[in-house]
Amino acid sequence: SQKIEQNSEALNIQEGKTATLTCNYTNYSPAYLQWYRQDPGRGPVFLLLIRENEKEKRKERLKVTFDTTLKQSLFHITASQPADSATYLCAPTNSGYALNFGKGTSLLVTP
């Protein structure tokens, strides 16, 4: 069955450093991989989507990579800020199929 794994332990980093979160998947070949941010008590909010034929995608301080050989995506936040503290979810997906998420990684950025 399909499996999505994200770092289960919370990631604590200092303000200004780069945060790197990992998403691994098994038993399927997604055409896209999405990343979402979730704040406490709120629904997830879409951040970025990367296609299977794209190695890397950037949006402001965010960078996502997608390695279909390793079946892995890395999500980077550069120059992190306390406001980046949240839980980040990945969702490898194919159009028209069920949208399943990893359990998420909690990021805490301290001043």
Place this chain on the structure above:
Amino acid sequence: NAGVTQTPKFQVLKTGQSMTLQCAQDMNHNSMYWYRQDPGMGLRLIYYSASEGTTDKGEVPNGYNVSRLNKREFSLRLESAAPSQTSVYFCASSEAKGINTEAFFGQGTRLTVV
């Protein structure tokens, strides 16, 4: 724009009671989803509807039923609530065509079954 609207936001039920969670989207999306979120378990898919008139089970469908009433609305029904169904429920929608797979979420329904 309203986006995805869920009602109610909070609900307390007694064991055995039934209720329906309502969800509506105004983005003309094809696909709609119901998730539950429990501490340490992440978002788990209960049911989804790839298009109007179709529904499919997700990871945790037991104890739930759904109805895709029309393209806008997708409801989730608990026929006989159990304490194990205490959770936060999220509805989401997506165009789900080609690259447009981004999902939009409602604000959630916090359900407590006592």
